[in-house]
Amino acid sequence: MKSVIKYFSFSVVVFFTAIIIYNCSGQTEQKVVGFDLNNLDTTVSPADDFYKYAVGNWAKNNPVPDNQSRWSVFERMFEKNSELVKKLLDNAAASKDAGKGSIIQKVGDYYASGLDSAKIEEQGITPLKEELDLIENIKSYDDVVKYTAHMHMNAGAPIFGFGSTQDIKNSSWVILGLYQGGLGLPDRDYYLNEDDRSKEVLSKYLKHIENMFVLMGYNKNDAAAFAESVVSIETDLAENSRSKVDLRDPEKNYNKMQIDGLQKIAPNFNWRLFFESVGLTETKDMDVGQPEFFTNLSNKFTSVSINDWKTYFRWNLIRIMSTHLNESFVQERFDFNDRFMNGIKVMQPRWKRVMNSLDNNIGEAVGQLYVEEYFPPAAKQRAKNIVDNLLVSMGERIDAIDWMGDDTKIKAKEKLAGFNVKIGYPDQWIDYTELKIDRDSYAKNMINSLKFKAALDLAKIDKPVDRNEWAMTPQTINAYYHPVLNEIVFPAAILQSPVYNPEVDDAINYGAMGAVIGHEITHGFDDQGRLFGVDGNLTDWWTKEDSENFLLRAQKIIEQYNNYEPIDSFYVNGELTQGENIADLGGLTVAFHAFMKTDQYKKGEKIDGFTPQQRFFLSYAEVWKSNIKDENLKLRLKIDPHSPGYYRCIGPLVNMPEFWDAFNVMPGDPMRNPEEKLVKIW
Ligand SMILES: [Zn+2]
Numbered sequence: 001m002k003s004v005i006k007y008f009s010f011s012v013v014v015f016f017t018a019i020i021i022y023n024c025s026g027q028t029e030q031k032v033v034g035f036d037l038n039n040l041d042t043t044v045s046p047a048d049d050f051y052k053y054a055v056g057n058w059a060k061n062n063p064v065p066d067n068q069s070r071w072s073v074f075e076r077m078f079e080k081n082s083e084l085v086k087k088l089l090d091n092a093a094a095s096k097d098a099g100k101g102s103i104i105q106k107v108g109d110y111y112a113s114g115l116d117s118a119k120i121e122e123q124g125i126t127p128l129k130e131e132l133d134l135i136e137n138i139k140s141y142d143d144v145v146k147y148t149a150h151m152h153m154n155a156g157a158p159i160f161g162f163g164s165t166q167d168i169k170n171s172s173w174v175i176l177g178l179y180q181g182g183l184g185l186p187d188r189d190y191y192l193n194e195d196d197r198s199k200e201v202l203s204k205y206l207k208h209i210e211n212m213f214v215l216m217g218y219n220k221n222d223a224a225a226f227a228e229s230v231v232s233i234e235t236d237l238a239e240n241s242r243s244k245v246d247l248r249d250p251e252k253n254y255n256k257m258q259i260d261g262l263q264k265i266a267p268n269f270n271w272r273l274f275f276e277s278v279g280l281t282e283t284k285d286m287d288v289g290q291p292e293f294f295t296n297l298s299n300k301f302t303s304v305s306i307n308d309w310k311t312y313f314r315w316n317l318i319r320i321m322s323t324h325l326n327e328s329f330v331q332e333r334f335d336f337n338d339r340f341m342n343g344i345k346v347m348q349p350r351w352k353r354v355m356n357s358l359d360n361n362i363g364e365a366v367g368q369l370y371v372e373e374y375f376p377p378a379a380k381q382r383a384k385n386i387v388d389n390l391l392v393s394m395g396e397r398i399d400a401i402d403w404m405g406d407d408t409k410i411k412a413k414e415k416l417a418g419f420n421v422k423i424g425y426p427d428q429w430i431d432y433t434e435l436k437i438d439r440d441s442y443a444k445n446m447i448n449s450l451k452f453k454a455a456l457d458l459a460k461i462d463k464p465v466d467r468n469e470w471a472m473t474p475q476t477i478n479a480y481y482h483p484v485l486n487e488i489v490f491p492a493a494i495l496q497s498p499v500y501n502p503e504v505d506d507a508i509n510y511g512a513m514g515a516v517i518g519h520e521i522t523h524g525f526d527d528q529g530r531l532f533g534v535d536g537n538l539t540d541w542w543t544k545e546d547s548e549n550f551l552l553r554a555q556k557i558i559e560q561y562n563n564y565e566p567i568d569s570f571y572v573n574g575e576l577t578q579g580e581n582i583a584d585l586g587g588l589t590v591a592f593h594a595f596m597k598t599d600q601y602k603k604g605e606k607i608d609g610f611t612p613q614q615r616f617f618l619s620y621a622e623v624w625k626s627n628i629k630d631e632n633l634k635l636r637l638k639i640d641p642h643s644p645g646y647y648r649c650i651g652p653l654v655n656m657p658e659f660w661d662a663f664n665v666m667p668g669d670p671m672r673n674p675e676e677k678l679v680k681i682w
Contacts, residue, residue: 034508034615035498035622037608047669050659051649054621064627069342072626072645073498077477081493085355085475088369103365106437110362110449113442114324114354120442121326125216127443128321131155135313141302144309145270149277151313153454155447156320157181158313159237159297162278164460165287166484168254171536174460176286178262180241180293183234184209184319186341186639191231191238197634201341206231208336212318215328229308230315240296244639245575250483250531250538253289265291266298284462323353324443343629354442361449362437363473364430370475371425375492380424382502383495386509387421387488390517393594397586397682403549411533411541415524418534420467420487424495425474430456479516481523483532488520498622507612510595511619518587518594522682525586526579527554556679557581561651566644567630570637580642585652586682588620592658613662617653624649655679 041056052059064071092098092108093115099105113119125132131154138147151158165177185191190201206227213223247253263271265288275283288294304312322329330347338344347353358366398404398412435452437445460466467485472478474492481488494500500513523529530550533539542550561581562574574581595601601612610618626645628636633644643651653659654673665672673679 034504034607035618039622039625040618046663047665047671049650050617050653050663050671051621051624051646054618054649055625058625059627062625062627064343064629066345067348068629069338069344069632070626070628072628073623074477077493077496077499081475081477081496082352082355084374085366085370086351088366088373089351089355089358092369101433103368103432106362106432106435107358107365107369109437109439110358110442110445111354113437113439113445114357115350116439116442117327117350120324123441123443124326125329127325127441127447128317131317131447132314135310135317138306138310138313141306142270142273144301144306145273146277147313149274151316153278153458154451156316156450158316160293161289163454163457166465166536167256167285167287168250168484168532168536168538169256171484172465174463174465175256176280176283176461177289178286178294179289180237182237183241184230184315185234186635187244188238188241189243189638191235202231204336204340208332209315211332212315212322212329215332216314216318226311226315229311233304233308233312236300237293237297240293242290242293244641245573248528248576248579250528254538255288255291256285257288258285259283262286262288262294266294268298268301269294278458280458280461282462321443321446324357324446341631341635343631357442357446359473359475361446361453362432362435363475364426364470365432367425367474368429370473371492375424375474375495379492379495383423383490383500383513384421386500386513387423387490387517389594389597390514390521390590391416391419391421393597394518394521394590394682397590397593401682403553403680404546405543408542408546412525415486415534415541416521418486419521419524420485422470422487422489424490424492426468426470428468479520481520481529483524483529484536486524486532486534486536488517488524490517490520505607505612505615506595506598506600507607507615508619510591510598511616512623514591514594515584515588515620515623518590519583520587521590522583522586523579525682526582528579550681553679553681554578554582556677557585557681560654560673560677560679561643561647564643564647564651566637566646567633570634572637572643572647577641577643580648581651582681584643584648585655585679588652589656589658589682592616592656611662613658617659617662620653621649 036058039055039058041052041060044052044056046053049056062071068075089107089111092104093112095104095108098108134147134150138144148158152162159182161177161179161181163177164174167173167175183191185201185205190198190205192198209227209230210220210223213226214220218226242253257265259271259275275281318329322333334344334347338347348356395413395416398409398416401409404412432452434455436448465485467487470489470491471480471482472489472491476491477493477496479488479490479494494516495513497503498512499516500509502509524532530542531538531540533541540547558574558578560574561572561577564572566572595612595616598612604612607615624645628644636642636644642648650671654671655678659665660672663671667674
């Protein structure tokens with residue numbers, strides 16, 4: 001249940017932070033004055049290529065480090081933040097007086113177990129013995145169903161996605177969700193497409209699976225045959241999976257039914273047995289996101305031999321657990337996943353890998369320690385002020401739109417007024433009392449955590465939604481809009497320099513943090529967000545004419561980005577990225593209009609030779625400066641709903657008269673879309 005694929009993904013803006021300004025005393029650690037003038041490449045005209053002008057020298061002088069797949073503000077923020085988290089983890093692990101069962105004990109022991117490389121080496125694959133024995137004992141198709149259930153509740157998400165979900169047509173209520181899934185590669189296209197990169201990925205994947213089975217102790221011939229079986233099962237799942245673009249439509253990916261309905265469309269899989277086995281004896285409504293996926297699964301279920309299902313389960317187990325086993329597994333996983341798929345050359349140090357495991361598996365436990373140490377209450381208030389300004393500005397933008405009628409505007413304003421804003425950290429933390437963590441086994445700690453999370457998730461089903469929950473931890477350098485909760489959420493770690501810094505002028509903060517906040521607000525009104533009402537229900541609050549007007553405008557932004565070719569013959573997918581691109585354009589526009597109300601804008605005084613408007617846009621470019629490995633770029637173009645950093649910078653600007661004014665961009669200049677291509681939405 002860990003990786004339930006829902007019909008939409010959270011609309012997340014990926015930000016990275018470089019310099020931490022909040023420490024325990026609330027004093028600034030390092031004074032930052034706006035941006036670094038040395039980043040500019042003044043040999044390039046801002047009207048020709050604003051990215052190159054604003055950050056061209058940075059891009060030339062900052063290649064991607066060997067232990068990274070991408071290097072941008074956000075990776076740099078992550079690196080800095082990791083050092084802060086490390087201090088917390090080191091202290092927790094060294095703590096002599098942490099009471100048994102306390103958060104400090106659990107965080108400290110988890111961390112210590114991950115650092116104990118001698119013990120991890122000595123244990124080898126034995127921490128998985130219990131699971132492997134269960135797989136070995138599978139004798140019938142009913143056993144396959146039971147083990148699928150067991151695995152979902154313990155270590156992974158085999159065959160399909162499964163977990164709690166908000167009912168998008170009754171948003172105050174949580175129901176069971178079932179979704180397409182079960183793939184080891186990050187997209188169905190890798191199994192199906194005939195292009196060179198897809199074929200290369202699939203053949204390396206086969207070899208990777210074979211290598212893993214050899215490490216588990218099987219001979220090479222058997223291992224090669226096992227790899228073929230796994231890929232055959234996954235290819236079949238992939239053939240009946242929807243594309244990432246098709247998954248963006250919430251209406252088409254919502255199919256509410258009860259267990260009898262599910263049993264009818266997928267009769268050969270014993271669903272009653274499955275639900276009983278996970279402990280859901282009285283399941284009521286469920287959302288079966290992609291019914292044809294389950295029909296196909298049912299059709300093929302018994303044509304896959306029981307032995308092949310066992311092989312598939314072993315592979316799922318090892319795929320999920322390999323990073324927590326001895327060095328040869330870790331290295332094999334790194335070679336395929338990090339080196340080949342993402343272009344990373346050198347593995348991160350052990351402590352950082354263990355930190356990531358903690359973040360993923362008991363993130364809010366670490367988050368409690370993080371907030372106590374690094375996020376003073378004053379920081380929350382400062383961030384709230386800027387969010388409030390942006391919300392007001394968005395309301396004014398809605399009033400000013402010339403393509404939308406009054407009836408739809410009233411509804412849009414109602415939705416905006418209903419936004420819930422979360423800043424910093426949850427008011428109520430996850431209760432980790434039932435989670436057992438000790439220093440005996442790193443892998444067991446991970447399994448215990450996955451088990452704990454799965455049980456926690458299952459307990460939400462058939463109950464009212466808990467609005468206190470967060471989908472990100474406070475130490476996450478990111479933010480999100482959640483359409484079914486109609487809320488924008490800004491974790492503590494994103495509220496740091498260079499994204500937000502109370503020491504610098506407003507132009508800098510509005511161009512960076514303002515644009516981030518505006519981006520998240522605009523997600524409430526992008527191609528997906530606009531389909532949800534003020535209470536989070538999937539509901540059409542648009543007049544027919546306004547809806548058509550919106551779609552015309554969205555089509556233009558799709559076409560604009562479809563033309564971007566970041567690397568030879570690999571294009572941006574304008575449809576997949578439209579929500580993010582709409583949010584980038586709307587967010588930057590809203591942020592600029594909020595900035596126009598500041599004293600700095602009104603006074604218009606230059607700093608470092610730049611007007612306030614110019615500083616605003618230079619700050620925006622600073623946020624998107626990035627270098628990326630080819631492998632990671634190719635992967636992201638396929639799976640990431642965000643455009644690459646370069647296009648996140650220039651894509652909105654070519655549509656913004658406010659930007660043209662600031663830098664004297666004339667008709668015909670590359671940084672100015674001609675009238676017929678101009679996109680204006682929010
Ligand atoms: Zn976003």
